[in-house]
Amino acid sequence: MEQEGYxxxxxxxxxxxxxxxxxxxxxxxxxxxxxxxxxxKLDHQLKKAREGFDLAAKRLALAEVxxxxxxxxxxxxxxxxxxxxxxxxxxxxxxxxxxxSGDLPSPRLVQSDLVEPGRLPDDLAARLAxxxxxxxxxxxGESTPPPTIKVGESLAAAVMELIEVGRQRVVAEGL
Numbered sequence: 411m412e413q414e415g416y417x418x419x420x421x422x423x424x425x426x427x428x429x430x431x432x433x434x435x436x437x438x439x440x441x442x443x444x445x446x447x448x449x450x451k452l453d454h455q456l457k458k459a460r461e462g463f464d465l466a467a468k469r470l471a472l473a474e475v476x477x478x479x480x481x482x483x484x485x486x487x488x489x490x491x492x493x494x495x496x497x498x499x500x501x502x503x504x505x506x507x508x509x510x511s512g513d514l515p516s517p518r519l520v521q522s523d524l525v526e527p528g529r530l531p532d533d534l535a536a537r538l539a540x541x542x543x544x545x546x547x548x549x550x551g552e553s554t555p556p557p558t559i560k561v562g563e564s565l566a567a568a569v570m571e572l573i574e575v576g577r578q579r580v581v582a583e584g585l
Contacts, residue, residue: 455506456584462499462510463576466492469512470569477563483556489565490514490545493538496572500524503579514542534575537568 473488491512499510501523517539524530544565548554557565 451506452583455502456580458510459499459502459576459580462495462502463573463580465510465512466495466499466569466573469495470566470573473562473566477559477566480559482559482562485562485566486545486547486557489541489562489569492569493541493545493572496569496576497524497538500530500572500576500579503576503583504529517542529579530572530575534568534571538572541565541568 469488469492473485473492476488477485494512494514495510497515497520498508498513501515501519502508502510504523504527520530520535520538525532525535544557544561
């Protein structure tokens with residue numbers, strides 16, 4: 411706008427006209443990363459999460475092969491690792507300082523960062539807590555019966571649902 415036009419318009423406005431250099435509003439924080447570097451950071455997070463979900467799916471595929479082979483006692487470790495990869499990948503979507511890994515995050519972290527904000531459904535979180543409990547390694551000297559094939563299938567189904575929900579979130583966050 412030209413200076414003369416600006417002055418003419420400000421003369422028509424009642425009380426306290428704005429000075430051309432005044433800012434009408436300054437946001438204290440932006441809701442999303444702005445600029446090329448912010449988008450690159452988001453893309454990097456999404457890539458890490460996607461790779462983590464892919465590794466979780468591979469570990470789960472191994473568990474399903476072992477289960478179909480008739481070795482239900484050997485299915486617990488790959489399911490637990492798949493759960494770890496899937497949960498940490500899910501956390502990567504919302505915490506930039508994390509990296510996906512096969513180690514399980516603490517139950518409190520999952521509760522506070524995924525369940526309470528509504529990022530992970532309550533019923534799925536309850537089934538995943540059961541997966542965590544049933545795949546826990548036995549204590550030293552303790553003998554535990556192997557899981558049945560039906561239990562192994564239900565554990566694998568819960569982890570697969572988590573992987574699918576996570577992949578959907580990756581796509582949604584990337585839009």
